Amino acid sequence: MFEKIFFLLCLSTALAEQLCRPEASDGYRVRLSIKTALGDEAYVWNDNEMFLFRATLAFAMRNQISGQEFEVSNIIVCDETPRVSFWFVVTSPQNTSQLVDKESVEEAVRKSRNRINSAFLLTDKTLEFIGIPPTLAAPVNPDTPPWLIVFGLVMGAVGAGIIVLLASSVVQKKRKNDEKPDDEEIDEETRVKTVENSAASEGIYNRSFSDDERFTHM
């Protein structure tokens, strides 16, 4: 009995090893850069962390292919390096010797990328799936470009300033014009006076003489 169990175990591990080879057709390489991401708070990569990874990936596969119940044992990992990078393949829960195709795995990872990243406190850059490019976050595009708003504010202020300044100069001019007629009247009076004086010196009939003449007609 023990021999049978032993044989089955050897067979399963041998099969698993056969299924999971680096550069196999239906697998992906994963690379983690924990120290780069977390610095001093970096955790050590050990078997427990690997277990979490397999569990997260099983979760992603379950989300992708509904109905099939992926287990941790369906995620096979091999070729671990001290870099903390390894190769993984996913076997189908119904037939453990058959691998799930590449596209489904890629889609599953893409969909749940955020959850996988957060499980490890990493980002798209520090938890890399070689061959699955991260979907780029679309840059935020507000409806009105913010610069137009600022432009509008500035132009409004400037326009108000121009109107105020022009209006005040017009008002000042009007005030000056109102004062000027008073000044001009005074000037005109003086002018008229001098004109009168010069006209007088030119020859206004001197009545006193004419009056005297009448008187002296005795």
Added chain:
Amino acid sequence: MKLKLPNPGLDNRIPSHGDLEKMEKEEAGDRPKWDNKAQYLLTCVGFCVGLGNVWRFPYLCQSHGGGAFMIPFLILLVLEGIPLLHLEFAIGQRLRKGSVGVWRSINPYLTGVGIASLIVSFLVGMYYNTIMAWIMWYLFNSFQNPLPWSQCPLNANRTGLVEECARSTTVDYFWYRETLNTSADIEESGGLQWWMVLALVSAWTLLYVCCIRGIETTGKAVYITSTLPYVVLTIFLIRGLTLKGSVEGIKFLFTPDVNELMNPATWLDAGAQVFYSFSLAFGGLISFSSYNSIHNNCEQDAVLISIINGCTSVYSATVIYSIIGFRATQKYDDCMGNNIFKLMNAFNYPENTITESNYDQILVQLNQTSPHIIQGLDLQTCDMQFFLSQGVEGTGLAFIVFTEAIIKMPFSPLWAVLFFIMLFCLGLSTMFGNIEGVVVPLQDLRVLPRTWPKEVFCGLTCLISFAFGLIFALRSGNYWLALFDNFAGSIPLLVIGFCEMIAVIYIYGVDRFNEDIEFMIGHKPNIFWQVTWRVVSPVIMIFILVFYFVTQVTKSLTYLVWDQEAESFPTLEPRPYPSFVYVIIFILAGVPSLAIPAFAFFKFIQKKCCKQKDYSENTVDTISAKIQMSDKIKF
């Protein structure tokens, strides 16, 4: 040197010392006045301290031997800058007119000098305000987080970044594509870019609101526009010094290379920088001084403003290079980080085994063991010196290098807003002087009816400059601006400056000038001024003019193009100008310079053929002819 050219009738054209005293006491006349001395000093400082102090001087300093560049700069500042500045201040204060009025008073044949100043001020104002429009565009765009120049937009299928942006950098893309939408050639004019037109509108209207009543309004505006840059520079200095790598930048800037002093180009650049930095020959400084009281100490002002200008150049160079040092260090770290990552990934070393310190060692080891893998990795050489000396002049400094540094700093929008407000204030205060140099000569020339108020003159100037400036809002606008910058604002100014010196010292007469200064400030100018005015400064000006002219003419005229199909993309590619541009260059540089002899000739012809002018010289010298009529009594 007792050389003096004959100048008949000078006394009739200028107010005498007695007249000036009278004007001072009565405060008669409709000439505007400064509210206080601080306004005048701030306006002159604002006019002199401009964008050139921030983005031209640091580049010159670093490329011509760092700390050693201070030597030619200071020498030429003292021998060329201060004398010319004192001359412009004194002549403006004495003759109490704008540039056209001053030269016409000295001799009617010299009106051309004033007109040349007018033309140059107009042309320079046109393109300078376009730079202001670009600064405003960036300022408007700084009020968002993340900053728009920190990300590349996605391409049409959303599978990756836009190709142009991916091949260059985000800041390059934002500048060349989203701001300028530049074409690949100066001949491809493209259409008007509506956002650029809006930015131009905002720049010109803002300038109009500040200049609307001449120094009455600009005098208030300069309290902010002249002082705010210093505040922002200090903030940036403090911030910069706390950033990693800033000291590298400052060391790079000031490391002296004494061999550069042997290079004549160093002295030429220093002389040209001193001349342009002081905004001489624009006519604006003469105008500003003419609003002073007659006994204002112009000698002190000249020395003070020169010192402030020089110190500001050095101070801003320090600030700029501290930030550049930070950026270079960031780029170097990124470059090294990339290389280290590639090595680690290829050879599966655990993290942090390769660091910057043992990188070279390990690279050599690995190169020996597996050279083919190393070659396949395409490792880049990371050179700190290269990053420090990257494109750090002109618009490239402000809109590419500095913006890149800003996005790497925490709280980027704040630093972006501060930086662009500083640039804006620096440029606006210079534009005040430009507008003064255009509006006042226009009034003096009596081209338009005198009864029109100053607001209309100012508005017309802004409107016409805006209309012509729309050329810079085309897709090829950047190339046109570089053309204007190189030719409209260089040789004509040197010619005008030289003519100014000759006119004051030899046509107006240095003896009369000395007496005027003695009347104004109480003592005769000392031997330093005499020597520099008569001999040293004109000689330096001639040297700079000749060498500048020769270098411009001998070098083949090319311009730098942003072309995606070029091999050197994203580096700018030099391309020769098409032939019609030579005509335009001649117009830009030649028309102002030739205006001086042209007007002299025109006046000569006028005198010869229209003999009616002769009677004005035979006026009887009576007392009543000399009394100034007050404006109030109008018969």
